[in-house]
Amino acid sequence: MNLSEVTERISRKLEAKGAQPDRQKIESRLRRLVEEFGVHVDEAERTVTADLAREHNVTGVGSTSTELRPIHEIVPGEWVTIEGKIVALTPPVSPSIAQTGIIADSSGAMRFVTWARANAPAMEYGHWYRLESAVVDEYKGAPNLKIHSGTTIARMEKDAPLLPSITPIAELKPGVGSVRAKFIQEWDASHDRMLQTGLLGDETGTIKFVIWKEEGAGSSGTSPAAPKEPLGKDKLELDAVYNIFYATVDEYNGRLSLALNTAMYIADEGDIEVGRTETEIRGALVHVAPGSGLIKRCPVEGCNRTLSRQNYCPVHEIQPEFRYDLRLKAVLDDGVRARNVLMQREVVEALTGITLEEAVQIAETNPLGMDEIFYRIRNTVLGRYYTCSGNEFGGRLLVNACTPIVFQPEELAALLNRAGGEPA
Amino acid sequence: MKPQSAFEREPARRVFASELRETRYQFKDGEDEKSPTYVILPTGIRSNRIFIAGTLTEKQRQGDQNIFYRGRVVDPTGTFFIMAGSYQPEAMQQLARIEPPAFVAVVGKPNLYTTPDGNCLVSVRVESVAVVDRETRDLWVLDTARETLDRLDAFGTTDDSRKAQEEYGTQPDVYKKIVYDALTQVQL
Structure with a gap:
């Protein structure tokens, strides 16, 4: 980016506010920031603009225009003016935040946050607002609209119905998303605050979802049917199809999940043929990760976490009444890609020939204890060729079946041909 | 700013001993101290991890203060030199337990050394090693043959293979022959 272009833009912004900045300055x-200090141009522009605004005693500088923008076109780093409807309000996670939620227009939706320091009027659920000079940045990989002290908020007397556009699950991105999906699998809640969790699927794929318990009544109203009596969210019913509007799409370790607390969901007619694409991979097992073998799990209902050697659960502390489990965390490598695989007890038992009961007995009588199982399993599987099939989930294959690859003479013949000779 | 992409484990390339023996070119991908070091294999792919299977024919313990083990693993085309030191205690102990001769599978990092008289040696720093059966060794020969042929098919079309051409003047036919000879040693 050309610096004089940036200079021009900054001075015009300031002039628009009645200041007379010196362009050379x-x-x-x-130049000093960019060339001497290696600051990125965007950042330098922001810094210089803010400095000069302070020097000239003007506020609200930054918005390149007051031109109205559709939400789905906005990218992080922009100052924008938008008109949208508050479709969700969520409890602020910090005292420095006055309000958080989701604002939507007909083009899309975005999470927003109002800083407590902004002294902005509280926005109400279900109403339309015009926001001038809000700034968009990135939070947890998703664009997020910041309402600060320079933002002007005006309530609009508009009540256009909004029909959110449905996104196929495979195309969801962090931020806000609406899906039409079937509730295909319910999982045990792994946390006290979780109301329900499981798997949603549509034709294009599956995604994990969570509904959190809402704390206290009256703190926020997120159910559009009854915005004034927030009695927490309803649970989903297994095998039913739902239209889910404005769920929050979170990303963690490259894997997406949906939080439905911001969403409104209504059961829909019909059924969905869920695209449960079972992946099959072949390769050599090149690594057995720590945490494989015989493990102890937390016995608390719905917890199931792995305990440390001292029987410590990160949530429920010491649990002497643990239960044993077998699993294998490994890497299957085909020479082109290395993939994490996770095998549960049944698969491990079949693969290694050691049952859970036997493993427990060995561990209790062997001086190496649980390590003995780790070594036995590792020595059985490491360096061997396997075909694993299962569901890929967050960069890891949850293995449903794992079979050793056997030597096929035809394959040898085919390769000999390919290498350019007569078959031996 | 680009969001940091999730860590991806480097795949273990399949390579025959006679190809690895010819490897001379090593480079670092990035300026960082922790940036990975790769070798360019003569058939034209970068690698910082390999998977090999063969017969462990010899094993020696060396060093007094810093104990390490050296070993020789033989495949149909030649010999791999493997080593495991006290920086890889797990691998070292695994290797210590194996009595040659035995079929082994080894996952490790290729390393280049230059001897005082200017010779270049390639050794494999073991990450893990396990005793396997003959069938696994044979499957590895097929697997390595296939991967090597795949690389030869793509030779000249990728940046890494152009680099290999420049560094080694690789003649694909020579490696096809190596693959063929290796395959003929697999017994039906």
Whole structure:
């Protein structure tokens, strides 16, 4: 980006507010930041703009225009003016935040946050607002609209119905998303605050979802049917199809999940043929990760976490009444891609020939204890060729079946041909 | 700013001993101290991890203060030199337990050394090693043959293979022959 272009833009922003900035001064400051200090141009622009705004005693500088923008076009780093409807309000996670939620227009939706320091009027659920000079940045990989002290908020007397556009699950991105999906699998809640969790699927794929318990009544109203009596969210019913509007799409370790607390969901007619694409991979098992073998799990209902050697659960502390389990965390490598695989007890038992009961007995009588099982399993599977099939989930294959690859003479013949000779 | 992409484990390339023996070119991908080091294999792919299977024919313990084990693993085309030191205690102990001769599978990192008289040696720093059966060794020969042929098919079309051409002047036919000879040693 050309610095004089940036200079021009900054000075015009300031002039629009009635200040008379010195262009040379702007440019020299930019140059100093960019060339001497290696600051990124965007950042330098922001810094210089903010500095000069302070020097000239003007506020609200930054918005390149007051032109109205559709939400789905906005990218992080922009100052924008938008008109949208508050479709969700969520409890603020920190005292420095006054309000968080989701604002939507007909083009899309975005999470927003109002800083407590902004002294902004509280926005109400279900109403339309015009926001001028809000700034968009990125939070947890998703665009997020920040309402600060320079933002002007005006309530609009508009009540256009909004029909959110449905996104196929495979195409969801962090931020806000609406899906039409079937509730295909219910999982045990792994946390006290979880109301329900499981798997949603549509034709294109599956995604994990969570509904959190809402704390206290009256703190927020997220159910559009009854915005004034927030009695927490309803649970989903297994095998039913739902239209889910404005769920929050979170990303963690490259894997997406849906939080339905911001969403409104209504059961829908019909059924969905869920695209449960079972992946099959072949390769050599090149690594057995720690945490494989015989493990102890937390016995608390719905917890199931792995305990440490001292029987410590990160949530429920010491649990002497643990239960044993077998699993294998490994890497299957085909020479082109290395993939994490996770095998549960049944698969491990079949693969290694050691049952859980036997493993427990060995561990209790062997001086190496649980390590003995780890070594036995590792020595059985490491360096061997396997075909694993299962569901890929968050960069890891949850293995449903694992079979050793056997030597096929035809394959040898085919390769000999390919290498350019007569079959031996 | 680009979001940091999730860590991806480097795949273990399949390579015959006679190809690895010819490997001379090593480079670092990035400026960082922790950036991975790769070798370019003569058939034209970068690698910082390999998977080999063969017969462990010899094993020696060396060093007094810093104990390490050296071993020789033989495949149909030649010999791999493997080593495991006290920086890889797990691998070292695994290797210590194995009595040659035995079929083994080894996952490790290729390393280049230059001897004082200017010779270049390639050794494999073991990450893990396990005793396997003959069938696994044979499957590895097929697997390695297939991967090597795949690389030869793509030779000249990728950046890494152009680099290999520049560094080694690789003649694909020579490696096809190596693959063929290796395959003929697999017994039906």
